Amino acid sequence: MGRINVTRPFVPELDEFVDEIRPVFESHILTNMGPVYNRFQGMLKDYLNVSGLSLFVNGHMALEMAIQAFELDGKAQGKGEVITTPFTFVSTVHAIARNGLTPVFCDIKKDDYCLDPDKLEGLINERTVAIIPVHVYGNICDTYRIGSIASEHGLKVIYDGAHAFGETYRGTGVGNFGDATMFSFHATKVFNTIEGGAVAFKDQRYTLPLHELKNFGIHDEEHIGAIGGNAKLDEFRAAMGICNLRHIDECIAARKKVSDRYREKLSGVDGIVLNPLREDIRYNYAYMPVYIDPEAYGRTRDDVYKELKRHGIYSRKYFYPALNEIDLYRECPGGPTPVAHDVSMKILTLPIYDSLPLETVDEICGIISAKGRYQRK
Ligand SMILES: *Cc1c(COP(=O)(O)O)cnc(C)c1O
Numbered sequence: 001m002g003r004i005n006v007t008r009p010f011v012p013e014l015d016e017f018v019d020e021i022r023p024v025f026e027s028h029i030l031t032n033m034g035p036v037y038n039r040f041q042g043m044l045k046d047y048l049n050v051s052g053l054s055l056f057v058n059g060h061m062a063l064e065m066a067i068q069a070f071e072l073d074g075k076a077q078g079k080g081e082v083i084t085t086p087f088t089f090v091s092t093v094h095a096i097a098r099n100g101l102t103p104v105f106c107d108i109k110k111d112d113y114c115l116d117p118d119k120l121e122g123l124i125n126e127r128t129v130a131i132i133p134v135h136v137y138g139n140i141c142d143t144y145r146i147g148s149i150a151s152e153h154g155l156k157v158i159y160d161g162a163h164a165f166g167e168t169y170r171g172t173g174v175g176n177f178g179d180a181t182m183f184s185f186h187a188t189k190v191f192n193t194i195e196g197g198a199v200a201f202k203d204q205r206y207t208l209p210l211h212e213l214k215n216f217g218i219h220d221e222e223h224i225g226a227i228g229g230n231a232k233l234d235e236f237r238a239a240m241g242i243c244n245l246r247h248i249d250e251c252i253a254a255r256k257k258v259s260d261r262y263r264e265k266l267s268g269v270d271g272i273v274l275n276p277l278r279e280d281i282r283y284n285y286a287y288m289p290v291y292i293d294p295e296a297y298g299r300t301r302d303d304v305y306k307e308l309k310r311h312g313i314y315s316r317k318y319f320y321p322a323l324n325e326i327d328l329y330r331e332c333p334g335g336p337t338p339v340a341h342d343v344s345m346k347i348l349t350l351p352i353y354d355s356l357p358l359e360t361v362d363e364i365c366g367i368i369s370a371k372g373r374y375q376r377k
Contacts, residue, residue, distance in 0.1 A: 271297025
C-alpha cells in the first residue's frame with residue numbers, strides 16, 4: 001500500500017477543465033469578478049439554496065471579511081468580544097483576532113463537537129458582539145437554540161461552515177442559518193476550487209459591502225468607501241469550481257460508502273467511539289473522526305496515530321491542540337472547556353475521500369481493531 005493521506009482532493013478530467021478555461025484564455029479576462037466568476041457564483045447560490053452568496057479567494061478571508069462587513073468592531077469601539085470554541089481550525093480564531101476583536105472560548109458538546117448552547121449564555125456580557133460557532137466535521141450546530149439566544153441578546157451569528165458544504169439540516173440548506181455562513185473550497189475540503197471560499201448571507205444589504213471589501217474597498221473609479229483588502233476569486237479557480245460542482249453529488253455519495261464501511265467495521269471495537277449520525281442532517285461525510293477512549297481501548301490516540309503512520313497511513317490529530325491551550329490565545333477569556341480539552345486529546349480523523357478504496361478502509365480498520373498486533377496479509 002502506498003502512502004494514504006487523510007484526504008485526496010477531487011480533480012475533474014483535464015479536458016473538462018481545459019474546456020472551461022478556454023474562454024478565459026480567449027477573453028484575456030483573468031480575474032476581477034469576470035464572467036466565469038459570476039456564472040459560478042450563480043450556480044453555487046442555487047446549489048446551496050441560499051439568498052445571498054459572495055465568493056472569496058479562500059475561506060479564511062471570507063470569514064474575516066464577513067466579520068468586517070458586519071462592522072462588529074465599530075459597534076464595540078474596539079473592545080468587542082466574539083464567542084467561539086477552542087475546538088476548531090486556527091483560522092476561525094485568527095479571523096476574530098485580526099478584526100481587532102477578542103475571542104471568548106465556549107466549551108463544546110461531547111456528541112458532535114460543536115458549541116454547547118448550555119454554556120453560551122454565561123459568557124455573554126455587554127462587550128459581546130457576535131457568536132461564531134463551527135459546524136465541526138460537518139456536524140451541524142444547534143442553530144435553533146443558538147439563534148434564539150443570539151436574538152435575545154441582539155448578537156450576530158456567523159457560522160464557520162468550512163466543513164459543511166452542501167449539507168441540509170431539517171431540509172434547510174446549512175448556509176441559511178444565522179446571519180452568515182462561511183464556506184471553504186480549499187483543496188482538502190469536500191468541494192474545492194483549489195483555493196476558494198464564500199460567504200452565504202440573508203440580508204441583501206451585505207451584498208455590496210462584501211463585494212467591495214474583497215476588492216480593496218473600491219466603490220467605483222473615483223470612490224473608495226472602506227478599508228478593504230484583496231480577496232477575489234480568479235477566473236481559473238471559478239472554472240475549477242464549475243467543473244467540480246458537476247461531480248459533487250457523486251463525490252459525496254462515494255464518501256458515504258467510505259463512511260458506512262468504517263462504521264460497519266469499527267462499531268464493535270471497544271473504546272472506539274463513533275460520531276453518531278442524525279436523521280435530520282443530510283451529511284457530506286467531510287471527515288471520519290474516531291474518539292479513542294484509552295481506558296476501554298487499551299492504547300491512546302497517539303498510539304493509533306503512530307501505528308497507522310508505520311503502515312503508511314496518515315491520519316490527523318484534528319483538532320489538536322485546543323486553541324485556548326496555545327500561547328497566542330491562552331490568555332483569552334472564556335469558560336472552562338473540559339470537553340474540548342478531552343476531545344482534542346482523544347480524537348483522530350481517519351482518511352476519507354471519494355476515491356479511497358474500500359479495501360484500504362478495511363486495512364485501516366484492521367490495524368485499529370488489532371490494537372498493535374496487526375500483521376500484513
Ligand atoms: C479550512 C478551514 C478554514 C479556512 O478555510 P481556507 O479556505 O483554508 O482559508 C476555516 N475554518 C475551518 C474549520 C476550516 O476547516
